[in-house]
Amino acid sequence: MNVLKEQVRIMPFEDLPVLIGKEVEIQGNSIALFRLTNGDIRAIGSRCPQTNGPLAEGIVSGEFVYCPLKDWKVSLITGEVQAPDEGKVPTYNVEIKNGDIFVSI
Template identity: 75%
Template sequence: MNITKEKVHVMPLEELPVLIGKEVQINNESIALFRLSNGEVRAIGSRCPHTNGPLAEGIVSGEFVYCPLQDWKVSLITGVVQPPDEGAVPTYDVSIKNGEIYVSV
């Protein structure tokens, strides 16, 4: 079964600072957006699977974000928490068109 995802306009790219997360609500889902130093934009579930910490408030390092509550390291590419910790958050496809950010949900 192939489920078509909806591309939802989120914001202009210029409103998302580099290495600073931003939490947005899309279709009742809380999503954390990150603009990496290489210009890529990544979207993951906004809550740490361990403490429910707000990942958008975490420190970004490379392709990872650190939970501000327990310092768990979460991949912005796969959503997987790095060992020795366990867990994962959802990831979302992001596209940029004409300077606007779209997230597929």
């Protein structure tokens, strides 16, 4: 079964700083956006699965973000917490169109 996803415009690409997270609310979903040094944009659920800490306030290293409360390492690609810790946050598809960031919900 195909599930239709809606693309929602978030902001201009240039307005998202490199390696600084931005938390946004989209249709009841709290999402953390990150712009990596290579220009890729990643979108994941904004709350750490263990502490409910704000991942948008975490430190970005490569393609991971560290929870600011417990230092859990969360993949910006898969949403999975690095072992030996366990947990996962949702991930969202991102597209850049005409200089704007769009997230699929």
